[in-house]
Amino acid sequence: MLEITNLSKKYKGFSLKDISFTLEKGYIMGFIGPNGAGKSTTIKLIMNLIKKDSGQINIFGLDHKKHELEIKQRIGFVYDENHFYEELTIHEMKEMIRPFYRKWDEGLFQQYVKEFRLPLKKRIKDLSKGMKMKFSLAVALSHHAELLIMDEPTSGLDPVVRSEILEVLQALLEDENKSIFFSTHITSDLEKIADYITFINNGEIIFSKTKDEVIEEYCLVKGSNELLTDHQLGDLIGLRKKAYGFEAMAVNKRQIRERFGNSVIIEKPSLEDIMVFSTRRGDNHVSSY
Numbered sequence: 311m312l313e314i315t316n317l318s319k320k321y322k323g324f325s326l327k328d329i330s331f332t333l334e335k336g337y338i339m340g341f342i343g344p345n346g347a348g349k350s351t352t353i354k355l356i357m358n359l360i361k362k363d364s365g366q367i368n369i370f371g372l373d374h375k376k377h378e379l380e381i382k383q384r385i386g387f388v389y390d391e392n393h394f395y396e397e398l399t400i401h402e403m404k405e406m407i408r409p410f411y412r413k414w415d416e417g418l419f420q421q422y423v424k425e426f427r428l429p430l431k432k433r434i435k436d437l438s439k440g441m442k443m444k445f446s447l448a449v450a451l452s453h454h455a456e457l458l459i460m461d462e463p464t465s466g467l468d469p470v471v472r473s474e475i476l477e478v479l480q481a482l483l484e485d486e487n488k489s490i491f492f493s494t495h496i497t498s499d500l501e502k503i504a505d506y507i508t509f510i511n512n513g514e515i516i517f518s519k520t521k522d523e524v525i526e527e528y529c530l531v532k533g534s535n536e537l538l539t540d541h542q543l544g545d546l547i548g549l550r551k552k553a554y555g556f557e558a559m560a561v562n563k564r565q566i567r568e569r570f571g572n573s574v575i576i577e578k579p580s581l582e583d584i585m586v587f588s589t590r591r592g593d594n595h596v597s598s599y
């Protein structure tokens with residue numbers, strides 16, 4: 311569905327460095343990383359809203375630039391900021407967008423209007439943030455898109471609206487021919503629905519794996535400071551030493567158990583732990599591994 315190979319983009323003070331990952335049909339991939347990591351830049355490159363320096367982006371097996379019009383008929387895109395005409399009502403805005411899509415399904419749009427309780431006669435500027443996002447989603451889902459690409463769709467939304475949106479996304483995946491790629495820093499949303507996690511930090515992909523693999527491989531390690539000898543520091547990510555002991559993350563749970571035996575506590579990390587430990591400047595910071 312989406313194949314990114316050695317993609318690079320340089321800005322003054324930031325570069326996206328040779329990133330690669332693939333999203334297969336029928337799966338949800340969460341794209342996580344701290345502020346400024348390069349998530350929006352990657353999404354804008356995929357959507358051909360900015361120009362890449364090098365690399366290849368294929369969507370549905372087609373070059374994203376050469377086949378842009380055809381690809382965009384088959385994509386639903388939800389952007390993180392409101393990009394509708396604020397003075398128009400929901401109904402008027404929808405009428406404006408509708409003719410662009412060959413496969414626009416008015417019945418389906420009306421179903422989402424009902425499900426999301428969208429007030430058709432209200433102006434976009436008078437909608438709450440959650441309503442704007444639901445309208446955006448309804449538009450993105452009403453032309454039978456095969457791939458849904460979303461930049462921070464749940465940021466700034468309350469837990470009720472977020473979970474409503476996640477449910478709609480999950481229901482969408484019951485059709486095995488669809489895929490979803492979305493960026494977020496709300497990692498708990500991904501714990502609920504993502505199949506794959508791609509983690510970007512400082513313009514580099516740290517990993518792109520199934521969620522289960524990530525949670526299985528990574529571990530949190532806690533123990534007393536005396537256990538830390540120099541040759542053991544290399545594998546510990548985001549290490550923090552405190553008076554009562556150290557805490558760190560490691561990539562290979564089995565290796566840590568073999569090395570430290572039962573003298574350390576090993577815990578399962580959340581995706582948030584993985585993001586925080588990987589990016590923080592600990593006493594032994596490791597930026598990529």
Ligand SMILES: Nc1ncnc2c1ncn2[C@@H]1O[C@H](COP(=O)(O)OP(=O)(O)OP(=O)(O)O)[C@@H](O)[C@H]1O
Pocket residue numbers: 321322323324343344345346347348349350351352495
């Ligand atoms: N047009 C631009 N010109 C120069 N620098 C830019 C431009 N757009 C983005 N950047 C820089 O690129 C870096 C990555 O930004 P990007 O918006 O991709 O991050 P992000 O992961 O989406 O962050 P956030 O979670 O805060 O939205 C930032 O340091 C940003 O300042």
